[in-house]
Amino acid sequence: MKKIVSFFSQIGLVGRIIIGLMIGTIAGLFLPEAAVIALPGTFFINALKSVAPVLVLLLVMSALINAQGNHAGRLKKIIFLYLFSTFSAAVVAVITSFAFPVKMQFIQAAQEHAPGGLKEITLSILFKLIDNPVNALLSANYIGILCWAVIFGIALKKVASEETKKTVAEFSDALTIVVRWIISFAPIGIMGIVFSTVSENGLSIFTTYGQILALLVGTMALVALVVNPLIVFCYLRRNPYPLVFKCLKSSGITAFFTRSSAANIPVNMELCEELKLDKDVYSVSIPLGATINMDGAAVTITVMAMTAAYTLGIDVTLPAAVVMSILAAISACGTSGVAGGSILLIPLACSLFGIGNDIAMQVVAVGFTLGVIQDSVETALNSSGDVLFAATIEYADRLKKGEKLPEF
Numbered sequence: 001m002k003k004i005v006s007f008f009s010q011i012g013l014v015g016r017i018i019i020g021l022m023i024g025t026i027a028g029l030f031l032p033e034a035a036v037i038a039l040p041g042t043f044f045i046n047a048l049k050s051v052a053p054v055l056v057l058l059l060v061m062s063a064l065i066n067a068q069g070n071h072a073g074r075l076k077k078i079i080f081l082y083l084f085s086t087f088s089a090a091v092v093a094v095i096t097s098f099a100f101p102v103k104m105q106f107i108q109a110a111q112e113h114a115p116g117g118l119k120e121i122t123l124s125i126l127f128k129l130i131d132n133p134v135n136a137l138l139s140a141n142y143i144g145i146l147c148w149a150v151i152f153g154i155a156l157k158k159v160a161s162e163e164t165k166k167t168v169a170e171f172s173d174a175l176t177i178v179v180r181w182i183i184s185f186a187p188i189g190i191m192g193i194v195f196s197t198v199s200e201n202g203l204s205i206f207t208t209y210g211q212i213l214a215l216l217v218g219t220m221a222l223v224a225l226v227v228n229p230l231i232v233f234c235y236l237r238r239n240p241y242p243l244v245f246k247c248l249k250s251s252g253i254t255a256f257f258t259r260s261s262a263a264n265i266p267v268n269m270e271l272c273e274e275l276k277l278d279k280d281v282y283s284v285s286i287p288l289g290a291t292i293n294m295d296g297a298a299v300t301i302t303v304m305a306m307t308a309a310y311t312l313g314i315d316v317t318l319p320a321a322v323v324m325s326i327l328a329a330i331s332a333c334g335t336s337g338v339a340g341g342s343i344l345l346i347p348l349a350c351s352l353f354g355i356g357n358d359i360a361m362q363v364v365a366v367g368f369t370l371g372v373i374q375d376s377v378e379t380a381l382n383s384s385g386d387v388l389f390a391a392t393i394e395y396a397d398r399l400k401k402g403e404k405l406p407e408f
Contacts, residue, residue, distance in 0.1 A: 044189020
């Protein structure tokens, strides 16, 4: 037993996750009725989702209360990169859709409610900002949690004693330790998640709607491995891939299986600490990135809308495609940080081509059919980018000061 424990401790968390993935896949194929194997996955995701809202609230409050300098400039740069990368992803999706046009076979319309327009999305975001703070925590409304954390943090900074500031920081540190305990169970949790997916869907998901799935995944891979590294290189002027691969490995893998940017916030916090980033900055930028850094969502919205247009024989002009990129980027920023959040925004993009809601909701149904793979890859791209761009801005500032960057 000691040898087994020693072996697992030596191969690292990622290695253990891969082993859990393999066990879950094999069990899903050969023991699909053993539903008990799926329980660790449910517990793992629920644990992450439960701790994340409180973690965000305390980390942001603690960062603001105990902040010793002005980090507004750095945060603005990070937010710009989040928005710019999302727009860039939408542009790349337009290009790949033009280069590899595919059509879909419509299936029965989905029944989920989709936003009626950009106005509805904007109003929804504004209402979330002023949500009751307790309700925001209970419903995992991260926009509202961020808003109230900033308000409470600024107010407490003005009136709190040193003892109070220390207490908030200690609660924040204690919750961070709890998060580490939860993350240590990731291999078992991912085993359960993979078992559930494979036992319910088999391996046929890889071939159903294969062309659309290949276009979606290929476009997201292009963004992750070409576009985002190019953005990082423009800031750091050095090989971006060690940092890119570090983020994809440490953040993207867990995000792939949890399929929730919000649930992956604790994982990203842990990674930021490992990359030796400024806690005062990443405690704000990471939760914010889970809301507005939506490269994968922009790809999904654009590709699915363009595919629907091709299927219906609609001639997509370049000006319309440019507007599509802008609309997809804005819409993606309104995507909820939960599994399948981007798919329900497809009708909004379809409306640009005059596609009615009945057809658009059939496209949504196709999206949910592809969601097992599409949403996993999308979340991995979104969540890993949260850390990637936060690290890029901070490392760029350090390089300007002549400081040495950490090894990763």
